[in-house]
Amino acid sequence: MDLDLMIIIWFVIIIVGALIEMNTMDLTSIWFSVGALIAFVLALVQIPPVWQVLVFIIASVGLILAVRPVAKNYFKTNAISTNADRLIGKVAVCTKEIRVGDRGEVKIDGKYWLAVTNGDKDIDIDDRVEVLAIEGVKLIVERIQ
Numbered sequence: 001m002d003l004d005l006m007i008i009i010w011f012v013i014i015i016v017g018a019l020i021e022m023n024t025m026d027l028t029s030i031w032f033s034v035g036a037l038i039a040f041v042l043a044l045v046q047i048p049p050v051w052q053v054l055v056f057i058i059a060s061v062g063l064i065l066a067v068r069p070v071a072k073n074y075f076k077t078n079a080i081s082t083n084a085d086r087l088i089g090k091v092a093v094c095t096k097e098i099r100v101g102d103r104g105e106v107k108i109d110g111k112y113w114l115a116v117t118n119g120d121k122d123i124d125i126d127d128r129v130e131v132l133a134i135e136g137v138k139l140i141v142e143r144i145q
Contacts, residue, residue: 003043003046003049006039006043006049006052007040007043007044010036010037010040010056011036013032013033013036014033014036014037014040017029017030017032017033017036018030018033021033027071027072027075028068031064031067031068032060034059034060034063035056035063036056036060038055038059039052039053039055039056039059085134087109087113087131087134088131088132088133089131090108090130090131091108091129091130091131091144092106092108092115092139092141093106093108093127093128093129094106094115094124094125094126094127094128094129094141095107095112097123097124097125098115098116098122098123098129098141100117100119100120100121100122103116104116104117106129106131108131108139113137113139114137114138114139115129115139115140116138116139117141117142117143118132118140118142119142121143123141123143128143128144129141129142129143129144130142130144
């Protein structure tokens, strides 16, 4: 295969891989772009195409296996830390009665939260409740006996 053609092929793979990565943000295709960049440099210094392809495959797969898990942990693209999960297991005080199947309100750590019960008994004002879970902006609570 012609070395000039290989330069074009590697350049196209670099661009396509980067474009796919920009659209998916999955930290997968970027490693193929890096592998293609290495092969591109090899093509520029006129290393035979068979070695370029071999280096491309080894570099791309090696980066996916070695660097991708570390990069995924570092970036955590979809995680939004709110510290709200620290409320689970804490005790709150009911400030607006919570009827089964309806919403009420509790106060915990000086803040007011919408709350629902997963039990089969209503919760009255000033009852103490335990936070079992969080669903969106409301707490799932249970009256403490």
